[in-house]
Amino acid sequence: MSSKHSLQIRVNGVNYQREVEPRTTLVDFLRDELGLTGTHVGCEHGVCGACSVMLNDEPVRSCCMFAVQADGMTVTTVEGLAPERGSMSKIQDAFCEKHALQCGYCTPGMLIACHALVAETPHPSEAQVREAISGNLCRCTGYQQIVDAVMHATVAEGDHHG
Amino acid sequence: MAESPVKFRFIGKHRRAVEHKRFVVGQGHYAADIHLQGMLHVALVASPYASARIVSIDASAALAMPGVHAVLSGEELRLATDPMLPGVDAPQVTRLPLAVDVARYAGEWVVAVVAESRALAEDAAELVMVDYETLPHIVDPEAAMAEGAPLVHPAHGSNVIFKRKFVWGPVDEDFAKCDHQLSYRVRWARNSTVPIETFAVACDWNDSTGVLDVWASIQMPKFPDQVAKALRLPGNAVRVHFDVDVGGSYGLKRGLKHSVLVGYLARKLGRPVRLVEDRLENMRGGDMQGPDRQFDVTLGFQKDGTLRSMRMRAVDDIGAYSGRSPLQLGKPVGAIVGPYRIQSVEYEAIAVMTNKTPQEAVRGFGQAPTNYALETGIDKVARFLDMDRIELRRRNMIGKDEFPYLIPSGTHYDSGDYATVLGKALDAAPLVGIVAERDRLRAQGLLAGIGISTCLEPSGGNSSFEPLFNPKNETTTWMDSCLVRVDLSGSITALMGTSTSGQAHETMVSTVVAEILHREPDSIRVLHADSLNALPSNSPVGSRMAIMLGGAAAGAAKKIRDKLLRIAAHNLSVAFEDLVYEGGHVAVKQNPTSSMSWDALIEIAHRKFHKLPEGMEPGLQEKFVWEVPTGGQLPTEDGRVQMYPCHSFETHVVLTSIDPDTCKVTLRRYVCGHDCGVMISPDVVHGMTYGGIAHGIGASLMEKFAFSDEGQLLSGTFMDYLLPTSSEVPAITIVDHCTPSPLTEFGQKGSGEAGYLGSPAAIASAVNDALAPLGASIDYLPMTPQAIWLALGDAKKRAADATAD
Amino acid sequence: MKAAPFDYKRADSLAEALDVLAEHGGEAKLIAGGQSLVPMMAMRLARPAVLVDINRLASLKTVTTESGHVHMGACVRQRDVEHSAALCASLPLVQQALHWVGHQQTRNRGTVGGSLAYADPSAELPLACLVLGGTLHLEGQANGPRTVAAADFFLGPMFTAIGEDECLVAIDWPVWQGGRVASVFEETSIRHGDFAMASAACQLQLNNQGAVSAISFGLGGVGGAPLIFPDLAAQLIGQALTPSMAKDVAQAAAAQSEPGNDMHASAPYRRHLSAVLLERVLRQSATQAAA
Secondary structure (H helix, E strand, C coil), X not given: CCCCEEEEEEECCEEEEEEECXXXXXXXXXXXXXXXXXXXXXXXXXXXXXXXXXXXXXEEEHHHCEXXXXXXXXXXXXXXXXXXXXXXXXXXXXXXXXXXXCCCCCHHHHHHHHHHHHHHCCXXXXXXXXXXXXXXXXXXXXXXXXXXXXXXXCXXXXXXXX | CCCCCCXXXXXXXXXXXXXXXXXXXXXXXXXXXXXXXXXXXXXEEECCCCCEEEEEEECHHHHHXXXXXXXXXHHHHHHHCCXXXXXXXXXXXXXXXXXCCEECCCCCEEEEEEECCHHHHHHHHHHCEEEEEECCCCCCHHHHHCCCXXXXXXXXXXXXXXXXXXEECCHHHHHHCCCEEEEEEEEECCCCCCCCCCCEEEEEEECCCCEEXXXXXXXXXXXXXXXXXXXXXXXXXXXXXCCCECCCCCCCCCCHHHHHHHHXXXXXXXXXXXXXXXXXXXXXXXXXXXXXXXXXXXXXXXCCCCEEEEEEEEEEEEECCCCCHHHHHCHHHHHCCCCECCCEEEEEEEEEECCCCCECCCCCCCHHHHHHHHHHHHHHHHHHHCCCHHHHHHHHECCHHHCCEECCCCCEECCCCHHHHHHHHHHHCCHHHHHHHHHHHHHCCCEEEEEEEEEEEEECCCCCHHHHHCCCCCCCCCEEEXXXXXXXXXXXXXXECCCECCCCHHHHHHHHHHHHHCCCHHHEEEEECECCCCCCCCCCCCCCHXXXXXXXXXXXXXXXXXXXXXXXHHHHCCCHHHEEEECCEEEECCEEEEEECHHHHHHHHHHCHHHCCCCCCCCCEEEEEEECCCCCCCCCCCCCCXXXXXXXXXXXXXXXXXXXXXXXXXXXXXXXXXXXXXXXXXHHHHHHHHHHHHHHHHHHHCCCCCECCCCCECCCCCCCCCXXXXXXXXXXXXXXXXXXXCCCCCCECCCCCCCCCCHHHHHHHHHHHHHHHHCCCCCECCCCHHHHHHHHHHHHHHHHHHHHC | CCCCCCEEEECCCHHHHHHHHHHHHHHEEEECCCXXXXXXXXXXXXXXXXXXXXXXXXXXXXXEEECCEEEEECCCEHHHHHCCHHHHHHCHXXXXXHHXXXXXXXXXXXXXXXXXXXXXCCCHHHHHHHHHCCEEEEEECCCEEEEEEHHHCEEECCEECCCCCEEXXXXXXXXCCCCCEEEXXXXXXXXXXXXXXXXXXXXXXXXXXCCEEEEEEEEECCCCCCEECHHHHHHHCCCCCCHHHHHHHHHHHHHHCXXXXXXXXXXXXXXXXXXHHHHHHHHHHHHHHHC
């Protein structure tokens, strides 16, 4: 049996230290070891994006890296997107307003992708939104209301939203 | 906007789904999130062969691995559990969670390994040595029907598990009177809804209580009963927790074999056990692939375009085992003529077994492929007669004053106004605009075409295809229920008895109860009961929940309201009819100052027995259990039956372009006209329509479970089974119309299958419109770039041969 | 789909990484971005006994401009190249190729060297590297540092000249100096971000008379490795690249390809597609360079 490695990682603003088997993926570590089950497993081969998390402020597929590789890094999962307990980010709120989800399974990964987009491009076009979420599969929504939600969340002050 | 004559307080309004609050912050509660103390994990060993005898299984090395608790084979399950049976009369086609004696498809689960972690279970699974002796296999459904084909289930004596020809009306005579007839074949490739969450189930057996707790990602009628039956437990020994969030299903998540396997292991080992399918297990061995059909259709029509009669032969390759899959040839009987006044129909339905992954219920339960087959014919008739495709449809569509309309196969369509919905969609496109755009694209050198489909969306569910396809199965009940209670503090709770997989049932039920009781929807809590304390339900299938659960919630809420009125009548000493209920308070119509408040009424119900009318039950809780409207009848001898009660309708108008060289399709404009009667939750309905269209785009252009001649699944990962992304699904415009159903409380019809039922037909229509100027056509799905390239090549060759002659 | 057990070493230096490779023979594998390797390990198609993580080696992440080429460390992230204005200017073909590589999330972790070393026959960066005539810097304990020309590097599907004990440490990407340089990268896949059914890339330079002074073009996805056509390219030197020449060259190149069959695209379709795409990139680069 391979030996465990020590892992220091900051997740949603909290520092953790754990011993992990090298083969444990980052998504399995987050879900099973830290109990953060908001990040989901959909394919385990890097296509569906349900496992997306922010790694040092960039969206990545957490099924495509081993937890040990994230030693010393900072991770934000869906549980860490709200500014504080009981509140929601503008995008989370817009997802609710625009019905941008149904079963909720792709939603955490989708939110990560959308937050990453808006952090870099505060007023994206619809085409940019579609590009940003093109690595996140959804089988419920057909993407339309997700695009609508991001557009709704990012409308600039003074824009008229018809 | 939907036009409903009645003004509602809450129904039909924009409202945030209550479920979303937990999903957007990562607090969903899915089956793979369940952690139970001491839980063990399952991995599967699958057959690499499409057909093979299992000679021996050596699990010794696996069992010797530290952390491994059990290795289970089919033989042990055969002795300890009851097999799962098909939905048709074929008792020899049995299925167990693990293969016994023979493996019948590549990917079939042969051995289950249980260990402390999934990773360890997979390590141990690699050490299980299974010795196989390959046997002849059959993968082509036509060949499977031929004399001498290898039999998938020799004890059944044939690879045909179901075959019946229905003749409704004077088909031969009608054809004889037709000016023309036109025959064609279409092929609907095997695809499926492929939810992003795979099937997952955890079971925990308690020796002291004798109860098996089950948490599963489930969407299945009679799931608790069937699990109990297979495990030889009484029905009240299985508790299925319906409050598990299901990550998408769209018909598919039946998971019976998974649950029997895990339930058995939990009892055997005395520890909780969980199986989460990985994606490879799910695609190949999860038994969740969809219809795989070839249709041969002949339409008989007059020279003015009037359709008179139809012959349809549908052959469906259901794979190596049968659950309810053959019944997917039966449900479309309820809308076999689509929206058209076709007078007589001959329908032959054949379900064939091959050595492939088994088929399961997919959104629409066979209606989407059938609509594709029928709509393809409508376009062909139009082309044959050199008539506009829209005009041909208008000429044949059932008119709004003809409802309820009886179709030859025995179903009454309840209401509809197809021409108006079509008109709205064409206006929204707008037709003039997309015609101009099409011409502009053509002038640029692209192929371009417009597609139209006008399709029925039967809704309300009803299992009448069960007795239709198996007369020995005399069943006519397809009920659902709701319990509503108002507690001492005046808050309202409603209880539903089945699972939810994205349809926002909590939102729908609270909207309905709020509508009846005039209380704030967000103050109403909706819970999922478990199967031991649930009222009967038949689960969210067949687009039934708005009708059935919505109807039950309304029924229970009305009983509560009536009770409050009777308490008020008693305490105000007036007749029941003299009272008006408003906002939860009750007042005398002629003297509004004489009234009782909600709080006062609640207090009487709960605490002041001395103020209750004689014989009234204390407290404030009511249940409502009801049968599907129009249900309750067995089919006639010649197979006529009311299939579903309500009939929604959708029309799709699509503009597409095709690169003539790469042959890649681009969807340029997508409009869907939709009528599902009164929408209780418009956001929810629209969402499912968008999603259904996306499913249809996948099925039309890129999704296929492809098998090699050796029966190996070629598209078993997401690298080869291609699901549409936001780059492939265009912006979609939905335009609503409302023809209320006369059969339901608010006029609502169902629409969970919206979008999927009409989009493949429309996209195929558009692609063929684009190919037609080159003399090319394509009658099979998916219409990949290569498929279109082949079609263009065929047309060029035909043209060359023609000039050569 | 959990990977088979392995030991993990995070290399603090290149020398340490090479030591491990040498010690374990073919049983050790390097991991950089992991976007291809980790899924392969999850499916147990790859099962190294030891995984050597080179993600933190600063020496493999540098980008310097030397004379005539960009010297790029193998662990430079794909997204860093994609978002670099300077590299957009000097290596336009690489940047265009990156537009087609996976999705944003995979490019955030994926490395340039990782894609080249993985050598999927339909991958974009290998094609760009071959067309540009890149030089690959390898280093291993047995043979020390050495260089391999791109033309000698991609040997077959998932198979390169990297030895069992070697690490790809850097890539020299030639930069075409002077004006009137244009490059075009095209591919066709069923969905955006999928493996290409066929891809084509071209970079050319025109002289002041509008004739081709330098040109290189290639095809991906239609053989075990990307293909370039130096003989056909040589014939175009000194000529104006007309549409009909583009068509002829594209047909001739496609005829030389040996594409495979799979469920998405047959060999004849891929060959057809490669001719279509190559003709397009030739024409478009000629038009762009002239503008």
